[in-house]
Amino acid sequence: DGGITQSPKYLFRKEGQNVTLSCEQNLNHDAMYWYRQDPGQGLRLIYYSQIVNDFQKGDIAEGYSVSREKKESFPLTVTSAQKNPTAFYLCASSSRTEQFFGPGTRLTVL
Amino acid sequence: QQQVKQSPQSLIVQKGGIPIINCAYENTAFDYFPWYQQFPGKGPALLIAIRPDVSEKKEGRFTISFNKSAKQFSLHIMDSQPGDSATYFCAASLDSNYQLIWGAGTKLIIKP
Numbered sequence: 001d002g003g004i005t006q007s008p009k010y011l012f013r014k015e016g017q018n019v020t021l022s023c024e025q026n027l028n029h030d031a032m033y034w035y036r037q038d039p040g041q042g043l044r045l046i047y048y049s050q051i052v053n054d055f056q057k058g059d060i061a062e063g064y065s066v067s068r069e070k071k072e073s074f075p076l077t078v079t080s081a082q083k084n085p086t087a088f089y090l091c092a093s094s095s096r097t098e099q100f101f102g103p104g105t106r107l108t109v110l
Numbered sequence: 111q112q113q114v115k116q117s118p119q120s121l122i123v124q125k126g127g128i129p130i131i132n133c134a135y136e137n138t139a140f141d142y143f144p145w146y147q148q149f150p151g152k153g154p155a156l157l158i159a160i161r162p163d164v165s166e167k168k169e170g171r172f173t174i175s176f177n178k179s180a181k182q183f184s185l186h187i188m189d190s191q192p193g194d195s196a197t198y199f200c201a202a203s204l205d206s207n208y209q210l211i212w213g214a215g216t217k218l219i220i221k222p
Contacts, residue, residue: 088151098159099156
């Protein structure tokens, strides 16, 4: 089955902790993206990567970090510098224009 | 110039009605206009997409109308069903650029 997997589905973080969200794709796509979605809100781009070992900041990159060491993987770290991290996080990949999304990770700060 | 403005923010329609969601853009270089459907707790999925060389595209009960001169495009859902209740996002992009510029989304409720 081709697709995008995200783990975990739910994640709880204590104040001051860093957490890493996993995103893996087996679609052989070059580009990968991380979005944040708040309740009733649209999609805001955190980071994107068009090629291995290269990535660019999106609109709301502060408090987040990423790596792209393999084509298949694009993990997102939510650092303690992100003051309001509670949200639904979506990973996507694309070969050209169509973006395919994973099922999302819901992060809650306790 | 990079914005895509989507309206309405929310919409309630009776079953069988035709909800219409509108989007407007400024950048005339955009050449790909998709609509995504998102159910609660899930990731968005591509519903239908259009390029500016056509004025209308239909896929099943879903139709995109595209007005290049007005820089607007819209989604129509024929014979709407309660299962169509979801959030719908429009987007736009340049074919040479992998990024999508997203509208803010429309929460659609179809009443039985």
